[in-house]
Amino acid sequence: MVWMDTFSLPMSPLLLSIVLIIVMYTITTQYCGQIKVKQVQFTDNQSVIIDEKTGLRASVRKLYIIDDVQLNSPFDIFKTGLRKSKDKCCFGMRQSFSSPIKWITYEEVYEKIQQFGSALTTLMKEISMNNFIGIYGKNSPKWVIAQLAGAAYSFVTVPLYSTFGDEAIVHVINETGLKIIVCDTISQACHLNKINSHKLKVFIIMKPDNTFESFKKECSDKVRLFTFEEMLEKGCTNWLPEKVPDGDDLCMILYTSGSLGLPKGVMITNKAYLNAAKLTISLAEENHFSTEDLSHVSFLPLSHTMEQLTMMLAMFSGGRIGFLTDGIESLFDDFRDFKPTFFCSxxxxxxxxxxxxxxxxxxxxxxxxxxxxxxxxxxxxxxxxxxxxxxxxxxxxxxxxxxxxxxxxxxxxxxxxxxxxxxxxxxxxxxxxxxxxxxxxxxxxxxxxxxxxxxxxxxxxxxxxxxxxxxxxxxxxxxxxxxxxxxxxxxxxxxxxxxxxxxxxxxxxxxxxxxxxxxxxxxxxxxxxxxxxxxxxTKNLFKLSQGEYVAPEKVEQTYLFCNLIQYVYVEGHSLKPYAVAVVKPNFRRLRKEAVDIISKLAKTISSPIEKKCENMKDGELLEEITDAELCTSKEIREFILERMNSIAREKGLKGFELTWTEEMLLTV
Missing domain, CATH: 3.40.50.12780 (ANL, N-terminal domain)
Incomplete structure (x- = not known):
């Protein structure tokens, strides 16, 4: 039979490839994938004008009210999670990547909150301080326990950005009258004590080391020093009931990390904090985001509002929260082991x-x-x-x-x-x-x-x-x-x-x-x-002489997709029709890709770089020419700019947003 003879022939390479692709696709579709369908919302009506005169707009979205929970402070959000996940994992961290993750349950966290809050209240009476507590350190279970203890016992939390300089830190401590600071290490406490002329009264150390006792003796007359564990013991022997705050009471003072002047303390009431937390939870509900088996890795600073609210969503849901083992450099290693179900980035x-x-x-x-x-x-x-x-x-x-x-x-x-x-x-x-x-x-x-x-x-x-x-x-x-x-x-x-x-x-x-x-x-x-x-x-935006507005941040972020660039700063003037850029090249990448240009420079000797190149081979040129000398070359400048603007056009930047060769400055 003809058809049998046809199939008995050897299969061609092309046909074999097609068959293999079909088989692999079938296997991977069947065994290596999943399909999820979420409820679709219409996206063509995302706000509504409620005042034609002022153009005031409001939301068309529904607020999912949390009716079955009484919320007075961030601590009540935690207690909601406690009811859902009493004996389940709450906070997890490890000493190193070679050690296992140590988890503590919601019930254990609750106990530590009560102990720490009781100890804080006792200390406040002993040293006649205000009800402000500073927290200075990396995200950790102890950081959050200190914050929640403050909320449970009507303290005002004052987080300090780790990026603050000495002047900013002194300003925050003096302005708030802080007497107690929870910090990571003894070295941090020593530094804070030094720059504040011994105005602080209590340091609580989350990660004590072998210098703890010597520092304690050194400061015995002026500053009281406790480890975090000692505070828990103090609270255990002097247990006090929680003190429910009023909605209009201050919950936190979040100091901005703005680049201009000293940081400003943003006053957040319990009512405002809870409203923001409810909005976050509501939007998760609106988008049908499953909070079942929720897991989060906390890596953005807890002095940042976005991480605060993400943390509250995780705790409200009774989810697990992991903390970084080392630093942001090994973030993906922590993600691999903690396996988050959502993250804030x-x-x-x-x-x-x-x-x-x-x-x-x-x-x-x-x-x-x-x-x-x-x-x-x-x-x-x-x-x-x-x-x-x-x-x-x-x-x-x-x-x-x-x-x-x-x-x-x-x-x-x-x-x-x-x-x-x-x-x-x-x-x-x-x-x-x-x-x-x-x-x-x-x-x-x-x-x-x-x-x-x-x-x-x-x-x-x-x-x-x-x-x-x-x-x-x-x-x-x-x-x-x-x-x-x-x-x-x-x-x-x-x-x-x-x-x-x-x-x-x-x-x-x-x-x-x-x-x-x-x-x-x-x-x-x-x-x-x-x-x-x-x-x-508003302070960044500038207008060109033809009347077009340029948003420099947008242009800068687009240019950063060019692998020849490490940093870029874009500026303009209302009397000029174009923007200019100051660029710090990625010199390692530039040297790999600019060999031909440097070789050409050697053939036309009219500048210091070109004279230096006269009797050198290509490989030697890359070693001899400094970064500063590369920056003075017009050819190098044009080479980088051509690549920058090629990417910019691909990304849809308009002509007036592109920078000019003659005005571009390369810098080391």
Missing amino acids: VPRLLVRLYMNFSKKVHSKPIIRKVCQYEINKRMEEQKRGIYRRNGIIDFLFFREFRELLGGRVRAIISGSSPIDRDVLCFIRAVLSCPVSEVYGSTETLGLVCSTMFEDVDAYHVGAISPGVQIKLIDVPEMGIFVSKDQMGEICIRSKSNMLGYYKNQEKTEEVLDSEGFVHTGDVGVWLKNGALKIVDR
Whole structure:
């Protein structure tokens, strides 16, 4: 029979390849993947105008009220998790990567909160101090226990950024009248004691070492010193009942880490903190984000509002919270072992994942195109609420990136700055989970806006949160008028807004107006679907001579995708038609890619660099020419700029946003 003869012939290589691909696809789809369908929300109506005269807008989103829980302070959020997960893991940490993770249960944490809070209350009576407690150190179970103990016993927590300089730290301690500080190490306590002229009365050390006793003797007359464990023992023998705070009482004073002047203390009441926490929990409910078996790795500073609220969501759900073993450099090792189900991030970390992927497929155009096709396909599916982890492309290329984050991430929250479109699409597709960009500030405490899970568009911060009102106002000193430019300064009113700046009425009146609006200093614009887009800071934005506005942060972030650049600063002037840039090159990469240019310099001797190159071979040139000398070469400058602007055009920057060769400065 003819058909039998045909099938008895040897299979061609092409046909064999096709069969193998089909078989592998079937296997990986069946056994290596999963499909999840989430309820889809409409994304074409993300805010509503409630006052035509002022352009005031409000949310169209529903607030999921937590009716069955009485909340008076952050401690009550923890107690909600306690009821759900009494004998289950709460906080986890380890001494090193070679040691096992040590978990403590919700019940054990509750006991430590009571002990620490009782000891604090006793100390307050003994040294006649105010009810402020400072916390200075890396995220850890003890950090959170100290904060929750403060909330349970009506103390005001004052977190200190680890990036604060001495002047800022002294300012915070003096302004708040801090007498007690919980800090990581003895060396930190020694330094704080020295720069504050022995004004502090009590140090509580979370990680004591063999210098503890000698420092204790040295300070015995002026400062009392306790280990964290000694405080727990003190509270155990002097147990006191919890002291429920009032909603209008101060909960925290969060000092801003702004670059201009001394930090300002943002006063947050219990009522404002709880409203922000409820919003966070509500938005998780709205997006049908499963909090079952929730796991979180805390790595953003706890002195940051975003990490505070993420922590509260995790505890409210009765979830597990892991803390870094070492530093941010080994973050992925902790992710691998803690296996978080969601995490709060900044764009820099997501870009790192994207760049790792790009390096792998850069030299393989066919694979790159296949992966991009799959990413585009998944973006269309996610608009319909479909999130899948199957298929041969997923199995071969995407799975390893999910494993970097532990393999269980179900949602990602990103804040602090916009995410590039390519990065956003990559993360959503490869991790097969929603990514929500959020907008807020210390002064507004929490999620003012956030992108809906089904909204896959980039470069905006999404819909207004329930209970929040936003308007745009003119910035006349910048020549920005809402009626003409369709953009303006973002002003926010909500129950989560700050009470004001601590002991700084002048600065308070500059930011918080009589109607309760916080003037953010950010310039925004409303998109057609009612979503808010952040243009830039009012202080950063500049206008060119033709009238176009340039947002330097956006341009800088785009240029940083160029692998020849390490740092870039963009500036402009209203009398010039173009922007300029100061660039610090990635000299290691530049030397690899600029060999031909340096060789050409040797042939036309008219500058110090070129004279130096006269009798050298290419390999010797790279060693002899200094970084500073490379920066003076016009050819090198043009080489870098051409690469920068090529990427900028790919990313959609407009012509007036690009920098000019003659004006670009390279620096070491």
